[in-house]
Amino acid sequence: MDIADFFDTFFEEAEELLADMEQHLLELDVDDPDSEQLNAIFRAAHSIKGGAGTFGFSVLQKTTHIFENLLDHARKGELTLRADLVDTFLEAKDIMHEQLNAYRSDEEPNQEAYERICQTLQQIALEEIGQTLEAPVTPAPVVEQPATVTDNGETPAADEAHLLVTLLNVGEKDRTLLVEELEQLGDIQSQSGDEKCYEVILKGSVSADDIEAVMCFIIEPEQINISEVAAKAPVEKAPNPAAAPTADSVACEADVATVTTPPPQGEKNTPVPAKEKPARAASKKAASESSSIRVSVDKVDQIINLVGELIITQSMLDQTVSDLGDQSVGNSSLQNGMSLLQRNARDLQEAVMSIRMIPMEFVFSRFPRVVRDTAGKLGKEIELITEGKSTELDKSLVERITDPLTHLVRNSLDHGIEMPDEREALGKPRMGKLVLSARHQGGNILIEVRDDGAGMDRERLLAKARENGLNVSDTMSDEDVYQLIFAPGFSTAKEVTDVSGRGVGMDVVKRNIQGMGGRVEIQSKKGEGTNTRIVLPLTLAILDGMSIKVGSETFILPLSTVLESLQPTKDDMYAMAGDDVVLKVRDEYLPVIAIHEVLDVENAITDPTKSIAVIVQGEGRRYAMLVDELIGQQQVVVKNLEDNYRKVPGVSAATILGDGSVALILDITGLHRLSRAKKEAGKVVSNPHLSYYKEAEPS
């Protein structure tokens, strides 16, 4: 076992602490700060500092140290908070996060950013509390023990102290491990003792708390006793109470300029730190550990896969039993067992799927910051309201929705909501309103970004579209006009700003959302605001499908793409140049894709009037697909084809049907491209598989 094994734990904890810190900073009311919140921010900084010191992340440790000192003054009311100070604090938090990420990927953190933030924080300390620093009564920054000036255990000032670490009732195996850990922390001067009581004298700059923090991974806090010993001739047994804090502030400043200079202070004979605090922390930790565990996503996915298999096996059994017919009717225990198995399997599947579900709060929690920063940059006043934080969504979707959502929010802030003066002139409140909401709707989740800004200008969009050479007409529906903003390179912003307007992005947003099996809808009213709605499936692993039959083969169409189905009549079918065929459906002409032609299915119905036309929608276009038969709707487990094979044109994935056979899930736009490629190639290609790729290359 190596100390590196604990790195991940630290990284994850630090990440959570930083997130907490940010949340509290954002909620902080600068005029009347809540002391609980200040304490929480301080504690987060302190914990990160402790961990960073333990694991030797010196840059992070020093940054947090300076930050922590400032926070300490703030929570004691010696530092008056202002909005710009909170901004600086947020920046410091960001830099700490970057440092953490750098350490995580085994890189050295950005030295420049580190020096800059240290200087800024230092500057604040000098300007805002310059006088109070000199005041002799300022105690050292000690958590919850501000009175004990002599307790120097907290400050990681570069004191080269000798610490006596006593291990009580520790077995030999654990002991070797602990001694190894101690070697990482400092020089071991001597070690002796037995199982009951083992003493190690350690020379180094780590604090007692840090040692304890490391040891607690292996043994209980009660088993450790740490005290400082005077190694050399003690200079001062009882230090001047006034001297210590000064030394601390010196040390704090020295940290920035030269890091290694220890303050000219002798060893202090410190009493053993009070035991209650770590004990309390430990019990708190134990409590939270029992309520949740960290499991790697791979393991969860494995369970989900296995449960999927179980479901398939169960439905195969079910099929077999129903095939038995009369024989099984008499056997009621078999019947009962089967229905029980079915219920249990479904429940199990639901329970397992819920493991992957995480609340939207994880996404929404970052937006107060985004809105604050963006609004500040644009000089707008914006109130952010989030609704439905507890709505749960598949983890992989949550990760992938964040970027598109950020883009939409920025867009709303930049283009949607007007400047405060403008709003006032229009008779709206100065403060713009942005609502983020999430809720379930059927088998989908609906995420909305709503603003009460200017709304979209139909005429301007159309004019811009013409300018860009897009094919538009005045008779287009509002919905279609609004969808224009998702065209690549489309931006109606009068000028390019820092925030948006380059026209890059909205097309990416749409592509990302479609990649997740979802869609974007826009509702807007000029002068009243815009509502961007993202409709996503609950999970990527399971798809609502419509099974269809062509010839003897079964395919799955994603239900979200299916609009309706109808029986085409001869009068509604029109041939166009070449062998293109369109189907007239309620005054709309839809390109016809005959699946049996595109996918070379044998023994399929070739007469369109005898087949069924399924009207489907893909990437905003509608098509009529000719199939032989509709089998029904069912939920299918999506299986990747590329794992062992390759991407297949016209097919997005595969699934396993109840009888254990594989069915392909069709990709609407892929099929359309394939059908065009095939027609262009004149149907006489020796190897259509390869030729498709060549044809499709430019797109």
Add this chain to the structure above:
Amino acid sequence: MSQATNESVLAAAEAENREFLVFSLGDEEYAIDILKVQEIRGYENVTRIANAPDFIKGVTNLRGVIVPIVDLRIKFHLETVEYGGQTVVIVVNVADRIVGIVVDGVSDVMTLIPEQIKPAPEFGVTLSSDFLSGLGSLDDRMLVLVDIDKLLTSEEMALVDSTSNR
């Protein structure tokens, strides 16, 4: 990973002797490295993939994993290709993928010593000698030793996306 360890352990232990799974395609006998073989099963329930080369029979469900099935008989232009109770699928593990290959039958497992492995001569078009690791001679039998890794990941098998960005 275990395969890599197996291989290295085996290589160290009996430095030269290699074991091969022998299968038949028509009248010819072929052999592949037994360490590449995951399992052997019957041919059943294959879902056709449209627009794929004819030797790719389709995909099948191997305990929840979608696995492509390649018929080597079609690939090697054998005259009679029949599917019956005796038709066998050898499931192999190559390049972190699982692929099933259809053969006429599996006969046995052979250990070949280096002297029995002769270099492959330059071959015709059907089976490039790039995909052979040699010819094994065993009494009066000749085994064509196929480098299944190279064969299945080759461009012409169209089993793997030629460019990774697709």
